[in-house]
Amino acid sequence: MKRSYLPVALLLAVLMLNIIFTQYMVHQYFYENYTNTIIAAIINVILFPVAFLIYKKGVNVHD
Amino acid sequence: MTDKNNKIPFNEDNYTHNINRNNERKLDRRGFMKTLVGAAGVFAVSSLPWGALAAKELSGLGDKKYPKQKITDVKALPVGDAVDFAFPGEHDSAILIRLSETKYVAYQNACTHLRCPVFWKKNEGEMLCPCHHGKFDVETGAPIAGPPRRPLPEIYVKVENDAVYAVGVKRYEA
Numbered sequence: 001m002k003r004s005y006l007p008v009a010l011l012l013a014v015l016m017l018n019i020i021f022t023q024y025m026v027h028q029y030f031y032e033n034y035t036n037t038i039i040a041a042i043i044n045v046i047l048f049p050v051a052f053l054i055y056k057k058g059v060n061v062h063d
Numbered sequence: 064m065t066d067k068n069n070k071i072p073f074n075e076d077n078y079t080h081n082i083n084r085n086n087e088r089k090l091d092r093r094g095f096m097k098t099l100v101g102a103a104g105v106f107a108v109s110s111l112p113w114g115a116l117a118a119k120e121l122s123g124l125g126d127k128k129y130p131k132q133k134i135t136d137v138k139a140l141p142v143g144d145a146v147d148f149a150f151p152g153e154h155d156s157a158i159l160i161r162l163s164e165t166k167y168v169a170y171q172n173a174c175t176h177l178r179c180p181v182f183w184k185k186n187e188g189e190m191l192c193p194c195h196h197g198k199f200d201v202e203t204g205a206p207i208a209g210p211p212r213r214p215l216p217e218i219y220v221k222v223e224n225d226a227v228y229a230v231g232v233k234r235y236e237a
């Protein structure tokens with residue numbers, strides 16, 4: 001029964017980054033900086049597999 | 064007493080004895096992490112349309128293309144004068160004003176108030192709407208007096224072999 005809350009913390013951090021980049025993306029879109037919009041969107045998409053990997057690693061630690 | 068319990072079916076007056084809902088809504092660490100991953104997925108999916116729209120803007124698909132159209136010859140338009148034309152459609156009346164030797168501006172001249180034709184008042188240096196005395200700035204098309212609140216749509220012009228051409232319409236921005 002050793003449960004680690006590190007993955008939980010990491011996932012929360014990922015979610016925070018998601019929020020930040022989403023807001024950045026929307027703002028950059030309306031400021032017409034379309035390259036920045038695309039960069040933020042790509043980061044947001046990449047964060048999903050990252051979150052999934054953290055989850056996979058995290059559940060293997062005995063729950 | 065003890066074996067009675069095994070022989071006689073116990074008195075069953077409800078049908079939920081085998082439903083155990085304890086802990087059903089308990090959110091454990093694993094469930095919480097699943098929720099977080101799901102949220103990350105929602106963020107990822109909802110980013111896609113923004114990326115697509117931005118890519119569309121970057122590739123210039125959003126700008127409508129109109130065939131370029133000759134407005135007038137340079138010689139026929141002295142500095143400070145204006146000429147009416149129609150662009151991009153034959154009913155979209157527009158005005159071209161020559162501000163200096165090399166500077167031309169063009170706007171669709173339907174007033175943004177009630178669509179009266181705006182004309183160029185040379186000696187006052189501003190565009191005037193006859194209907195309710197709206198005035199527009201020549202340099203930008205921005206409304207400066209009277210009822211209109213929105214700028215006149217600008218038309219891009221280009222000078223090529225001694226003639227002035229209309230090449231496009233500026234995208235409307237609210």
Ligand code: FES
Nearest residue numbers: 174176177192197
């Ligand atoms: S239509 Fe131009 S000011 Fe009213």
